[in-house]
Amino acid sequence: MFRPLIALFSALFLLSACGEVVTESTRDARILLIGDSMMAANRGSGRAVANAIERQLGEEVIDRSVIASRYFYFLPISGAAGLRLPAQYQPGGWDWVVINGGGNDLMFGCGCGFCNTMVDRLVSRDGTSGAIPELVARIRKTGAKVVYSGYLRNPGLYTPVRACKPYGDELDRRLARMAARDDGMIFLPMSDLVPAGDPSLHQEDMIHPSPKGSAAIGARIAAAIRANGG
Incomplete structure (x- = not known):
């Protein structure tokens, strides 16, 4: 009796996490943003990365990022x-x-340990195959340009996911190789954005960006878009 109700409430909860819906009224927007909680953080207060890009460029950004999203997610409702x-x-x-x-x-698929296979599944060493190149190729076929953002680091500070750093660094290197093959893709690292010992760009969990961090990420992305033809 209770299992169907639990399933229903779980589904409604997951659907409530969806990003912005693309409708006829928003199809004039030129910029779409997708990703995980690095992008979605601070959206409730209007200070997410997409909001920062909007302020910097003076135009609408459709934000469909979702907290906890992954490339490899097999729950039936996940899509x-x-x-x-x-x-x-x-x-x-x-x-x-x-x-992004x-x-x-890396965090949930392999626990930030023994993640070489997971990194390979995301993007091959030469940047030509994997889940990320497949998504980017699908988008690039439409003529849209892609900005792929790396993740923040927190140098000199404790982080609960510090074991992920070697794999995150390797992911950055592979994404850079991937972008080098395509003039329509920009890989934008965020690994140097946080000054050493400065906690202000992160929330208290030292994983997600604070409003200040989201603003800094958005400013860097907006600058890259502006520098590459707007």
Whole structure:
């Protein structure tokens, strides 16, 4: 009796985490943003990364990022809820698609340990195959340019996911190789954004960006878009 109710409430909870819906009224927007909690953090207060990009560029950004999203997520509801990150993408007249992701696959898919296989599944050593190149290729076929954002680090400070750093660094290197093959893709590292010993760009959990961190990420992304033809 209670199992169907639990399943229903779980589904409603997951669906409530969905990002912004693409409708006819928003199809004039040029910029789509998809990703995980690095992008979605602070959205409730209007200070997420997408909000910062909007302020910097003076135009609308459609934010479909979802907390806890991953590339490899096999719950039945995961696609509809945007928890499977590629499902967040929706076709539109986008000039730019801003993406981040892969960190939750390292954190939850392999526990930040023995993650070499997971990194390979995300993107091959030469940057030509894997879940991330597949998503980017799908988007690039529409003519949209892609900004792929790396993750914040917190140098000189304790972090509960510090074991992920070697794999995160390798993911950055592979994404950079991938971008070097495609003039329409920019890999934008965030590993140097946080000054050593400065906790102000992170929330108290030392994982997610604070409003200040989201603003800094958004400013860097907006600058890259502006520098590459807007």
